[in-house]
Amino acid sequence: MLPLSRTDVPLGLHGKHDNALIYVRYFARRYLVLGVTGLVLFFLLLRILYVGRDVRPSPISDGNPSSRWPGRRLPPLYGQYHQYEHQLPQHHWDAPSHESEPKFFWIPGHSRGSGWGNIFQEVLLNAYLSHKANRAFVFYNYTWNDDGSDYSDYNGKPIPSRIPLSALIRGPIVGAPWPAGDPAPLAISEEYWHHVCGAKRRVIPRAEVHDHLPSWYVSDITKGWLDKLSTVDDQCVEAGSDGGPPYNWVTFGEKDAMTDVWPDFARSPVLTHLAWSPLVELGFDNNREVFAPTTVLEPPLSSIPATAPSAERYSMLPGLLVLHIRRGDYEGHCAHLARWSSSYLAFNALQGLPDRFAPPPGGQLGREHPGERADLHGALFPERAADRAQGGGGRARGGGAGAEPGACVCDDERRGRVGRGAQGGAEGHGRVDERGEQQGPGAELGAEVFIGNGWSSLTGNIVLMRQANGFRPESTRFW
Structure with a gap:
C-alpha cells in the first residue's frame, strides 16, 4: 500500500x-x-x-402485491411478449438515422380502463385507419391503467395493469408482415415510436378533424382523418388526444355507424389476416375435445401456419352451438340502455344479420321509456336461453345443422360445454370442469350457430369476425 x-x-x-x-x-x-x-x-x-x-418502460414495484390481495394468485404479466414486441425486425434500435424508415401514425388518446371487447373494436379501427393512410400503425398495450404499477384492483381482484397486445392477438396489427403484394409499412410498438419520434412528432389536434365531420359514423371519421393525413408529410404524426380517440363509444353505440364502411373494412387485411395469439389458440386446442371433438386426421389450430387467412384458420366446427350470455352487471346496464333508447351496437347491426331491435316509439333521450326496459330485459337476460337454443320462434334455427348440436355456454363467470342436445338454459349446465375455464375464442368464431347479446361488445367482436370470415349471416343470432 x-x-x-x-x-x-x-x-x-x-x-x-x-x-x-x-x-x-x-x-x-x-x-x-x-x-x-x-x-x-x-x-x-x-x-x-x-x-x-432503450425507452422500454421499466416495471414499477407495487411493493408486495401478494399482501395487497392476500390469498389470491397473482396473474401473469406476460413479460416474454413485451420482449418479443421489442425485438421485431422493423425496430432498428441502433440505427444511426431513422430517416429512411416509413411514416408512422400514433394515437396516444386510445381508450384505457375498459373491457377488452370495447378496446379491441377501437384497436381494429385504429389499425384500419393507419393502413388506409399507408402509415405504420403504432400498436400499444391493452391498458387498464398507466400509472406504472404492475397490478390493478378490479372488484377486489388483481389484474395486470397492462397486457402486451401480442399476448392476445397476432397478425399485421402487432407487427407481422402484411399479405403478399400489400406494400403497407409494418406496425411498430409504442416504445419504438417514442425512440424514433420523441423530438420530431407532428400533433394533429382531434378537433381539427372532428369539428368538420358530418357524423360520427366510421366512414365519415375515416375519410376526415385520411383527408387530413394526406396533407401532412411528416414522418411522425400523432392524433391529438383532445376529446379522446378518433373512434369512441358514441360511434360503437350507433347501430348504423358501420354500414357504409363495412364492405371495405371486411376486405381489409386488418381483418382477413387477424388471428388470436398462440397463447389463446393453445387454450382452444387444449380444450377442444370438451366441446367439439376432432377427427383423427384433423390438425390442431396451433399447427396452422401463422400466415393463413383468418377464414381458413377459423373454419366451421360442424354441429357446435355457442351461446354467449352476459351476466354480472346488466341489471344496471339495462336501465342505462332504456334511458337512451339504445338499439344494438354497431358491430351487431351489420348488413344481413337477421335479428334487429327497435326501441319502442315515443322515447326521450335521457328518460326511460315505460315499455322499453321490459323489452330490453327480455333481450338481455338468459331466461329465454333454452327457447333460443332449441330454435324457439325460429330464431336459433338457420345454422343448417340437421342433427342436434353440441353446445358451449360462455358467460362472465364460467365457460364450458353443455353437451349434445342440451335442453337447459344458462343455469342448466351445472358445474363446468376446470379445463372449460381455459377455452379459447375459436369456439365462438367457428360455431355452426352462435347466439349472442346485441348490446355486448364481446358478442360484437365475434359477429365481426364471423361476418368477415364468410359465415352465413343467419348462423349468427341474438337473444
Missing part, C-alpha cells in the same frame, strides 16, 4: 528518507484518483446513452 505522508515512509536500506520515492508515490496516488474518476464518468455516460436508446 502506498504511504500517505512523509512520516509514513519507512527507513530504507540506506537509513534515510528517499525524496525521489516520495514524489513517485505522490504522482501515483494522484493519477490513481483521476483514473477511478474517469472510469466512473465513462460508465455514467454509457448509462445515459443506453437509457436514451
Whole structure:
C-alpha cells in the first residue's frame, strides 16, 4: 500500500528518507484518483446513452402485491411478449438515422380502463385507419391503467395493469408482415415510436378533424382523418388526444355507424389476416375435445401456419352451438340502455344479420321509456336461453345443422360445454370442469350457430369476425 505522508515512509536500506520515492508515490496516488474518476464518468455516460436508446418502460414495484390481495394468485404479466414486441425486425434500435424508415401514425388518446371487447373494436379501427393512410400503425398495450404499477384492483381482484397486445392477438396489427403484394409499412410498438419520434412528432389536434365531420359514423371519421393525413408529410404524426380517440363509444353505440364502411373494412387485411395469439389458440386446442371433438386426421389450430387467412384458420366446427350470455352487471346496464333508447351496437347491426331491435316509439333521450326496459330485459337476460337454443320462434334455427348440436355456454363467470342436445338454459349446465375455464375464442368464431347479446361488445367482436370470415349471416343470432 502506498504511504500517505512523509512520516509514513519507512527507513530504507540506506537509513534515510528517499525524496525521489516520495514524489513517485505522490504522482501515483494522484493519477490513481483521476483514473477511478474517469472510469466512473465513462460508465455514467454509457448509462445515459443506453437509457436514451432503450425507452422500454421499466416495471414499477407495487411493493408486495401478494399482501395487497392476500390469498389470491397473482396473474401473469406476460413479460416474454413485451420482449418479443421489442425485438421485431422493423425496430432498428441502433440505427444511426431513422430517416429512411416509413411514416408512422400514433394515437396516444386510445381508450384505457375498459373491457377488452370495447378496446379491441377501437384497436381494429385504429389499425384500419393507419393502413388506409399507408402509415405504420403504432400498436400499444391493452391498458387498464398507466400509472406504472404492475397490478390493478378490479372488484377486489388483481389484474395486470397492462397486457402486451401480442399476448392476445397476432397478425399485421402487432407487427407481422402484411399479405403478399400489400406494400403497407409494418406496425411498430409504442416504445419504438417514442425512440424514433420523441423530438420530431407532428400533433394533429382531434378537433381539427372532428369539428368538420358530418357524423360520427366510421366512414365519415375515416375519410376526415385520411383527408387530413394526406396533407401532412411528416414522418411522425400523432392524433391529438383532445376529446379522446378518433373512434369512441358514441360511434360503437350507433347501430348504423358501420354500414357504409363495412364492405371495405371486411376486405381489409386488418381483418382477413387477424388471428388470436398462440397463447389463446393453445387454450382452444387444449380444450377442444370438451366441446367439439376432432377427427383423427384433423390438425390442431396451433399447427396452422401463422400466415393463413383468418377464414381458413377459423373454419366451421360442424354441429357446435355457442351461446354467449352476459351476466354480472346488466341489471344496471339495462336501465342505462332504456334511458337512451339504445338499439344494438354497431358491430351487431351489420348488413344481413337477421335479428334487429327497435326501441319502442315515443322515447326521450335521457328518460326511460315505460315499455322499453321490459323489452330490453327480455333481450338481455338468459331466461329465454333454452327457447333460443332449441330454435324457439325460429330464431336459433338457420345454422343448417340437421342433427342436434353440441353446445358451449360462455358467460362472465364460467365457460364450458353443455353437451349434445342440451335442453337447459344458462343455469342448466351445472358445474363446468376446470379445463372449460381455459377455452379459447375459436369456439365462438367457428360455431355452426352462435347466439349472442346485441348490446355486448364481446358478442360484437365475434359477429365481426364471423361476418368477415364468410359465415352465413343467419348462423349468427341474438337473444
